[in-house]
Amino acid sequence: MSRRRWRLCRRRQRLVVRRAAVPPEAGRSRFGMERTELNKIARHLLETGRVEVVVGYRRGTEPLTATPAFVRDPEQAATLIFDATCGTNLATYLPRLKGRKVAVVVKGCDERSVIGLLQEQQAQREDLVLLGAPCPGVLDRKRLLQATGGQSPVDGRIDAEELVLRLPGAELRLRLAEVMDVGCRVCAWRNPRLADYLIGDPVPTEERPDFDPEVAELEQATAETRWERFRQEMSKCILCFACRNLCPACYCTECFADSSNPKWVGHTDDPADAMLFHLIRWTHLAGRCTGCGACVRGCPMGVNLRLYNDKLRKEVKTAFQFEAGVDPAAKPPLVAALTDGEDFELLFTVAARDAVPLVDGWKKTFPE
Ligand code: SF4
Ligand code: SF4
Ligand code: SF4
Structure with a gap:
C-alpha cells in the first residue's frame, strides 16, 4: 500500500498519520474516546500483518479508569482508547513480547522507557510500531x-x-x-519524539526543574532528619510489589525480592523488609529509572517513591552526565559499567551514597 500523509482536525486533539494510509475518521475528546482514528490505525496494522498485537488501553470497569489492552483481532481494535485516564506505562510489557511484531501506545514519558529497553536490548526497534500520544497529563x-x-x-x-x-x-x-499526577504538572516530555504515528497535535511543554524540588530540601536536611523521613515513607509500604511490577526497568525473570534461596527480603510487616527491598531495588535502577512515575501512580499506599527516584536520577546525572531515556545514541552507565570495573564501582557508589546515612539510621533503629 502506498504511503501518504494526512491530517484531520477536530477540537484540540487531532490525529496525524505519518506513515501508513488509513481513512480519516472522527477526532476525540479527553474522555470517552471510543471510536477514533487510533482504532483505524490499530485495525490497519493488524489487518495488514504489520503487527501481531497492539498494546493500548481500553475503558476500565470503574468510571474514569483505563486498563491495558492486548488487541490481536482487528475487530477488537475499536475498543482502544486514549485519554487522561491512561496512566499505565505500557513499555512495561515489551520485554515479555520480545521477538514479536508489536504496536504500542506511548506517551512522552513512556517513550523514554522504550528508549531504555532498546538500549538494554529488551526490544528491537524494527519489531515495534510506536503510536505516540501527545499528553497534556494524566489523572492520579x-x-x-x-x-x-x-x-x-x-x-x-x-x-x-x-x-x-x-x-x-x-x-x-x-x-x-488538584487531581493530575504531580509529575505531569511540570513534565517536559509530553510529546513523543520517535513515534511512527503521532496521535494528536503536539501539546505545549513547560520549562521544568529537572528533579522533584523536594530533593533539594531533602539534601539540606541532617542525616537524622533524612533517616526519619525515609523511615516514615517506608512504614507506609505493604510490600505489594506493584511499584516493581509496573516498572518498565524491572523485567528480571527472577527478582531478588521473590528469591527464597537466598532469601534477600522477608515478606513480613517488619519495616526493615520494606527498607531493604527499596534500597536494593534503587541500586538496580541507578542510571535506568526514567522518572516516568508509573510506580508512584500505582502505589496503593501513596509512598513518595518519586522523591527517592529523583534523588537517584540526580546523582547519576551529576556523576555520569546521563539521563535515562533521553538520548537513544548514548551509552547507559550500567552498560558501560559492565565492561569497566571502575565504572561499576562508581555506579554502585552513586546508588548507595544516599543510602549510607540511612543505613547508619538503620543500625540505630534496628540494633543487632
Ligand atoms: S528490583 Fe531488581 S531484581 Fe527485581 S525486577 Fe527490578 S531490577 Fe530486577
Ligand atoms: S522506578 Fe523509575 S522507571 Fe520504574 S516505574 Fe518508577 S519512575 Fe518509572
Ligand atoms: S507499590 Fe507501594 S506499597 Fe507496594 S511495594 Fe511499592 S512502595 Fe510498597
Missing part, C-alpha cells in the same frame, strides 16, 4: 478519590482547567492541577 486516581472524600465518580469530563465529576446525586468541579 488517589488524588481524585481524596478530593471526592473516597466517593467513586459515576462519570467525568474536562472543562477548560477543571475536572467536572458526576457523583451519586451531585456534581463536583475540581481544579485539574
Whole structure:
C-alpha cells in the first residue's frame, strides 16, 4: 500500500498519520474516546500483518479508569482508547513480547522507557510500531478519590482547567492541577519524539526543574532528619510489589525480592523488609529509572517513591552526565559499567551514597 500523509482536525486533539494510509475518521475528546482514528490505525496494522498485537488501553470497569489492552483481532481494535485516564506505562510489557511484531501506545514519558529497553536490548526497534500520544497529563486516581472524600465518580469530563465529576446525586468541579499526577504538572516530555504515528497535535511543554524540588530540601536536611523521613515513607509500604511490577526497568525473570534461596527480603510487616527491598531495588535502577512515575501512580499506599527516584536520577546525572531515556545514541552507565570495573564501582557508589546515612539510621533503629 502506498504511503501518504494526512491530517484531520477536530477540537484540540487531532490525529496525524505519518506513515501508513488509513481513512480519516472522527477526532476525540479527553474522555470517552471510543471510536477514533487510533482504532483505524490499530485495525490497519493488524489487518495488514504489520503487527501481531497492539498494546493500548481500553475503558476500565470503574468510571474514569483505563486498563491495558492486548488487541490481536482487528475487530477488537475499536475498543482502544486514549485519554487522561491512561496512566499505565505500557513499555512495561515489551520485554515479555520480545521477538514479536508489536504496536504500542506511548506517551512522552513512556517513550523514554522504550528508549531504555532498546538500549538494554529488551526490544528491537524494527519489531515495534510506536503510536505516540501527545499528553497534556494524566489523572492520579488517589488524588481524585481524596478530593471526592473516597466517593467513586459515576462519570467525568474536562472543562477548560477543571475536572467536572458526576457523583451519586451531585456534581463536583475540581481544579485539574488538584487531581493530575504531580509529575505531569511540570513534565517536559509530553510529546513523543520517535513515534511512527503521532496521535494528536503536539501539546505545549513547560520549562521544568529537572528533579522533584523536594530533593533539594531533602539534601539540606541532617542525616537524622533524612533517616526519619525515609523511615516514615517506608512504614507506609505493604510490600505489594506493584511499584516493581509496573516498572518498565524491572523485567528480571527472577527478582531478588521473590528469591527464597537466598532469601534477600522477608515478606513480613517488619519495616526493615520494606527498607531493604527499596534500597536494593534503587541500586538496580541507578542510571535506568526514567522518572516516568508509573510506580508512584500505582502505589496503593501513596509512598513518595518519586522523591527517592529523583534523588537517584540526580546523582547519576551529576556523576555520569546521563539521563535515562533521553538520548537513544548514548551509552547507559550500567552498560558501560559492565565492561569497566571502575565504572561499576562508581555506579554502585552513586546508588548507595544516599543510602549510607540511612543505613547508619538503620543500625540505630534496628540494633543487632
Ligand atoms: S528490583 Fe531488581 S531484581 Fe527485581 S525486577 Fe527490578 S531490577 Fe530486577
Ligand atoms: S522506578 Fe518508577 S519512575 Fe523509575 S522507571 Fe520504574 S516505574 Fe518509572
Ligand atoms: S507499590 Fe507501594 S506499597 Fe507496594 S511495594 Fe511499592 S512502595 Fe510498597
